[in-house]
Amino acid sequence: KQEVTQIPAALSVPEGENLVLNCSFTDSAIYNLQWFRQDPGKGLTSLLLIQSSQREQTSGRLNASLDKSSGRSTLYIAASQPGDSATYLCAVGSNDMRFGAGTRLTVKP
Amino acid sequence: DAGVIQSPRHEVTEMGQEVTLRCKPISGHNSLFWYRQTMMRGLELLIYFNNNVPIDDSGMPEDRFSAKMPNASFSTLKIQPSEPRDSAVYFCASSLAGGPYEQYFGPGTRLTVT
Numbered sequence: 001k002q003e004v005t006q007i008p009a010a011l012s013v014p015e016g017e018n019l020v021l022n023c024s025f026t027d028s029a030i031y032n033l034q035w036f037r038q039d040p041g042k043g044l045t046s047l048l049l050i051q052s053s054q055r056e057q058t059s060g061r062l063n064a065s066l067d068k069s070s071g072r073s074t075l076y077i078a079a080s081q082p083g084d085s086a087t088y089l090c091a092v093g094s095n096d097m098r099f100g101a102g103t104r105l106t107v108k109p
Numbered sequence: 110d111a112g113v114i115q116s117p118r119h120e121v122t123e124m125g126q127e128v129t130l131r132c133k134p135i136s137g138h139n140s141l142f143w144y145r146q147t148m149m150r151g152l153e154l155l156i157y158f159n160n161n162v163p164i165d166d167s168g169m170p171e172d173r174f175s176a177k178m179p180n181a182s183f184s185t186l187k188i189q190p191s192e193p194r195d196s197a198v199y200f201c202a203s204s205l206a207g208g209p210y211e212q213y214f215g216p217g218t219r220l221t222v223t
Contacts, residue, residue: 032210043113043200044214051209089152094210095140096165099152 002027004092006100013080014108021075021103023090028068031094035064035075038087038102047088048075080107111135113215115201121221127189130218133182134203142212143176143186144200152200158184159206191222 003026013019023033031052036044048057048064050073056065063076073090087104091097114133122128134141142157156166161178169176173192178184188195198219202212 034211036214041219043216044202046211046213049209049211091212095142095157095159095204095206097142097154097212101151 002030002092002098004090004098004100006088006090006103008103009101010104010106012106012108015080015082017080017107018076018078019080019105021077021088021105023073023075023092023100025071025073025092025098027092028071030068030092032092033064033066033073034091034097035062035073036089036091038089040086044089077105080105082107082109113201113203113213115199115215115218117218118216119219119221121223122191123223124192125190126222127187128191128195128220128222130186130199130201130220132184132186132201132215134184134201135213136182138203138205138213139181140204140206140210141178141184142202142204143184144202144214145197146200146217147197155186188220191220193222196220196222 005024007022033050035047038044050057050066061078066073084107087102089102091099116131143155146152155168156176158178176186198217200217202214204212
């Protein structure tokens with residue numbers, strides 16, 4: 001059974017800092033890896049989707065990489081802003097997505 | 110596009126009552142997913158449908174839970190009878206079957222069973 005782990009569980013950084021969130025998974029035979037953002041009391045917003053044949057995806061200040069052989073993905077956020085404060089979740093699979101517990105990010109002004 | 114629509118947004122009910130949660134997927138999407146999120150267990154997949162057909166319901170916790178998708182634009186998740194341990198946020202998501210499987214989530218229904 002696929003296990004997805006996200007480290008750290010919580011992260012606090014000053015505004016403007018570049019940061020990296022980590023996601024690891026136990027079964028490298030994945031179809032997709034998807035990063036989501038969840039604001040308190042809200043649903044999940046899809047940020048980036050990396051298909052198994054891809055190594056990275058970029059959207060604005062966000063860059064996600066995928067290394068299937070090592071079972072890892074990273075989400076890089078450049079020049080962080082207070083509006084980036086949220087919980088970030090990664091999910092692995094196709095229809096049967098397995099979610100990590102998330103990293104709660106706080107960006108301080 | 111209106112996105113995935115869920116109703117109600119909040120539901121408070123007493124133990125033993127029947128609860129019905131509703132979902133309208135994004136138009137054109139033919140896969141639909143029901144998730145439950147709690148602090149203790151995180152986000153769990155309960156059931157998903159492809160082309161209105163239930164494919165995997167192994168995540169449904171017990172017989173008190175049932176889900177239907179009578180057509181491509183509507184699904185329900187029913188709990189009967191409800192129990193306090195069912196209190197959680199229930200999310201519906203949709204995607205295009207056949208890939209690339211990017212899932213889009215609704216705003217969720219916060220269920221409280223007293």
